[in-house]
Amino acid sequence: MTSVTLIDTSRADPSIIRLAVEMPGKPGQLYCWDQNKSLTTIAEEVCHMYNIGNPGDYALQHTDVKLTYITEDNRSELTNGIVLKLTDSPGKTAQDVFSNLQSENPEDTQQALQKLSKASADITFAQEFCNRGGGDLLIGMVEEGSGQGEALAFTLASFLELMEHSIIPWENITMKFIKRIASYVNRTHSAVLQPGDSTVTLKALAILESLILSSADLYNTIANELTFQNLVPHLESNKHPVIQQYCLALMNALCLRAPEDRKKKLEDSLSSKEIRTVIMEKIVRSQSVGTEMQHQLYVFQQLTFNLLEKKMNTKIDSNNDKHRENIIDLRRIAFGTDSDTRKPGSGSVSANDYKKLGFTNTGNPTLDFMAVPPGILALDCMYYFATSHNESYTKVVLENSCRADEHECPFARTSIALTRILCEILKVGEAPTETGQDYFPMFFSCDNAFKEFFCQCIRLFN
Structure with a gap:
């Protein structure tokens, strides 16, 4: 006859776990689980408690929602006071x-x-x-x-x-x-x-x-x-x-x-x-x-931000008509200047205007967009600000052109640096992490959200 230990009288052996076993339709039983015994032996003992034959068809299982079977891999997680269920084995x-x-x-x-x-x-x-x-x-x-x-x-x-x-x-x-x-x-x-x-x-x-x-x-x-x-x-x-x-x-x-x-x-x-x-x-x-x-x-x-990665890492093409025209339009919108030439920076008047706009290379402002990041993304943001927030753009440029050097916030240089900083903060080009949870409702609230964010920030800088 199998010998079953129901009570650990010494309560000193750490390999003995005091728990309960239940079976549908039958009363629960107290049982001292011996971690030194094999799972086969333990199943035989519990089946003996319930007068059940064919112990190979049975196994012990947690009673929680997951109904996890007790295996060699998880038996070490058993603790005193838990309740297990005697049920059909995984194979059966x-x-x-x-x-x-x-x-x-x-x-x-x-x-x-x-x-x-x-x-x-x-x-x-x-x-x-x-x-x-x-x-x-x-x-x-x-x-x-x-x-x-x-x-x-x-x-x-x-x-x-x-x-x-x-x-x-x-x-x-x-x-x-x-x-x-x-x-x-x-x-x-x-x-x-x-x-x-x-x-x-x-x-x-x-x-x-x-x-x-x-x-x-x-x-x-x-x-x-x-x-x-x-x-x-x-x-x-x-x-x-x-x-x-x-x-x-x-x-x-x-x-x-x-x-x-x-x-x-x-x-x-x-x-x-x-x-x-x-x-x-x-x-x-x-x-x-x-x-x-x-x-x-x-x-x-993050995937939406990453749509900007290509522009962020692309230098301006000095032969690109659209890029040249956008730079010229920045000057035209700010100062109401109509230029006969379509080459940015040509002439002393336009060079002075580009200086007021805050460009470093006033003779050829396209050179300001050679650094990547932010590449041509900075020009996109500046042009968007000038065309979509015309009054604010004009105000920012004109106010800065009238300030003393120690108080100036040159629009072009500030915009290029700001675009780079925003790309760093928003991790443009980086793959989403598996644990990230930070999202900003404002980026779902409007079209061209990154550019709108840029516009708000450039106003604050001014």
Whole structure:
């Protein structure tokens, strides 16, 4: 007969943990867990307490929401006073679920899917299930489109959990599977009527994001099925903040992993007024923004800032007509001067005007924009200030041109330095971090947000 220690009388042995064990339909039992005993021996002892045979079919499990099985990897985390549950072993549970998923009885399949959606969070169970071909079985079920409503929600939730354990080989993901998942994202809201359909949308968004971040080979297949235009309705769905969060995460993932041939199209989407307005009105202003949503807003903001990187690191081209004309327009707008020449700095009068504007190279002001950063981004900001805030620009320039040297704030030199500083502060060109959460609502509130920020700052400097 097996000898079971129920009480550690000395209470001095650190390898003995005093805990309780429960089993559905039976009273709980006190048990002294001996860390020196194997898990097989412990399972045999607990089964003996409950007069149960076949101890190999049973295992101990936490009773919390995650229902984690006790394994050699986590047994050291057990503490006095916890409650464990005697339940079917991971292998037996996986086999039962796998078999019932193939049952012709819809109720058996539904129950198996519900059980799978909870059990898949545990890595031990997940490995047992996938070892039996469970991952491929779920992929096939999705491809066939046999499930809907809650059954489909359980299927996608289960698959997402298995993906997060990194035990689904990427080569098993088929184009047909991706098209089916994308269809759940692209369908119109009027088609979402059944119980569980909001969960289907959420899980589909999460699966696509995870696939994009994890496999470069799958990017084009996924991107071919999605457009930002089809994702916008999910951003507008402020009755479902979690769907908004996963939708924004998917948008961010599409931009983060975009190959060169797709970047231009996605950059246009990032700077879209429609998307920016939806984020501002439906997310930033309409709810208490949670931690994960803060991170996604930060990532979106950083990706938007990074659209400026190319200009920030590009020197001015003295042969570029547009650049030359913008510099000439800075002088014309400030002093009301019409010049016959289209060459900045030509003539003593224009050189004096460029000195008043604060340029260092008054004979050829294009040379002031050779330093990178901020490159031609500084000229863009200055020109935007002059054309979009005409009165403020004229005031800043004229006030500075009348000041004594010790009080001057030369517009051009200040603008170039300010643009560089703003790029440093806002980390233009840097990849978003995994933990960043700092986002600024003002950058979602208007078009040309960086340039507007520049305009506010240059006024303050003056």
